[in-house]
Amino acid sequence: MTPLPSPQQLRYLVALADLGHFGRAAAACAVTQSTLSAGIIALERQLDSAILERGPGKRPVFTPLGLELVGRARRALAALAAVSETAAAARDPLSGPLRLGVIPTIGPFLLPRLMPALRRAFPRLQLWLREDLTDRLAEELSAGRLDLLLLALPAALPEAETLRVAHDPFMAALPEGHRLAGEASLPLSALGSERMLLLEDGHCLRDQALSACGMPGAGDAFAATSLHTLVQMVAGGLGVTLLPQLAIEGGVLAGASVVLKPLGTPQGRELGLAWRARSPRAEEFRNMAPTIAQAISPAGAEAEASLARACALETN
Template sequence: MKISSLRYLVAFADEGSVSRAAERCHISQPTLSIALQNLEIQLGVQLIERAKGHVALTDLGHQVVAQARRALDETRRVEMVAQTGRNPLTGEFRLGVIHTIGPYLLPELIASMRRTMPAMTLYIEENMTAMQADFLKYGTVDAAIIALPFDIPGILTRPLYDEPFQVIVPQGHPWGRRKKIASEEVRGDDVLVLKAGNCFREQVLDACPDISHAEGSLHQGHSIETIRCMVASGYGISVLPASAMAGPYRSDMVRAIPFEKPEPSRRVALAWRRGFTRPQAIEALAQAVQAIENPSYRMIATT
């Protein structure tokens, strides 16, 4: 049985499409299809249902995929152990990051990593917190940058920095000249939040509990960038992480106002699997984050 066939099968399971799985594996669609058919012949079972306009894993296929993930993770561990003996800061590193952090942290982080570990090839997997937890457990990513709390069995975390929240209002809003805003003032039907399932949404509702009293009437957006545009158009107000209003993300169409102390914030951390075989890479990544000079991030000193 070829390891490549297991990789193709897992790619198909993740993508739900032969064409997308082939693209992800950098091979042609016929090559991937033949490899999956040969795997079925070798195992003597049907892993994939095939019908006109429809392909999907069989029940047995799902079980084989789960075992294939474990086998591939162990294969990666063998490769990493060998690589660690040479140089743990070379080769590939797969970094997960959640949507509300990635666009704002990654430009500076990638530049910092190029200075500290230029021989490392970085692959980014941006997704929601729940998916990052699965990616870590199944070995899809080596580490992930997430917001705490992140209590997952077998996963270690290291706090990196705290990031305050800010209220954003459109130009001409009555709060436009305010220096500070109290969290209890952020309420009413014009408050924009992210859709359910996003951890930043829950952090905002915790920080401004009066918002959640009108759960059914909340205006919702799919991303921070969508919410920023909605605020700029005068559709409402919102609460964003400070980095989303810093540097290139500043806009003359919206005004960012700090909260009164104690200001709500989120704690951003690095997460990785217990027993990960390249601890030097985790340490180097954490140091690369802490080398970033951005007033939106309040770095947490290592102990």
Template structure:
């Protein structure tokens, strides 16, 4: 006699619910409607003939059976994802679906020069891009919902292999009327001691990197924060303080900020390293090395200034 078995869609829906313990958040993570997710979980309960979740007015709780199913489902889905990745790896480099996570302080400046190259070199690549802050895309990577991420190194989590791409200096952006007297070799980091440094909101790795530079020289951060690098530069242009801008962002952001002056730091300039990260257990390491090489080639061909160096 045939036995009903859970479907992949049911298991994915239930695992998302087990992770978020909220139907709305789980549905958003899977990019599906809440009724569809609720229906998939209910169908799984019917298939297994047992209650997996306890629905309250405020949150969702797993039943003892639900906790056991979640543990088993994680193993099943990890093996299924691995099977798919192994098959893709055999077909050839950068063929078929590839989900990439990118942080907001890289995406607008790097993707326009990388995506056309990938489309030309790998026409069978089915690329999807998801822009989120570092913690979110790393969590999505480790959960198997992203294949590879593009962000500032080092990685905040273990179990991820890094491929360095390039280093880029930070540049000091200030209102045009600010009187800074750089030497021929550039401004000293110590100049930050006399200025209010505007930062991005919490969650952006660029905020943390800027804070590290400030701490090195004992500089203070201003009480003004921004949700994006574009807004940050506009606040500086409006005279609210200064900020640190990655070299690759300058061509885009300075065009939209008329009252802005740009000053490069004396060597060694503060900088960040941008790279790829993928699960250390992924069989697609060779593909990601190929992807990294394409990104480096695209960066090299753009003619970025000396403040950007291939890793």
């Protein structure tokens, strides 16, 4: 029988691929650099195949086979982790650590009211948060470093299951005194002649705003890094934009001289959850969805604010 690689060898391999440095990979695996190097060499001998190119450079360079093995090692480690997760989920559902990834156009505006709601609904759950762009969160999910994502759908999520939890409408944001500020609502055609301000490439909200306005191109080359910056650019008279209702309710307009107008043809984005297909915790995630949907809704926002005010009064 062909000897199988050990889980530790696979961890060495994945850490080296992720960090691109023997010393940092060894530190991440809590071993010495010589131990990690010996583990990789032993794996090559065991498989009778070259995983790394041997050369003068210090940075590890993977062979084509090595890159394929890294991908298989990720899946194998995720499958091993699922064994423990399945047992834990059966013993005590919705408890223990949960690594949640959230995109920047959701996190700052939803988490202040979502976290208390989740703590009340699932007191034994230990949430670890990671905020990043969709593409990087998808990589983290696929690699098993995240368990669940909260993001805008649709998204490129290979081998993931998704569940829609809420619709997030868009509002047009104009600077005070803008020629369209007196309109009751704005047709999308009116925005087409305006300078549309957008987030930087990589933010899914950028593509959604372009799609809502029927703009095929990338728009203005000068883009904002966050919704807060985008709002300040609008307030400064540089152009107009579309803002999600979630961010508006979350206070993104605080102190800004911006006028909001509904769109004549309603537009918006779909918010949802994503997890690895065949995850043993899939049913837990589905059970969490109503709590998350309630927190996103305007009624949920008001309920959380009322509860916070009541708690403040009791404290005083």
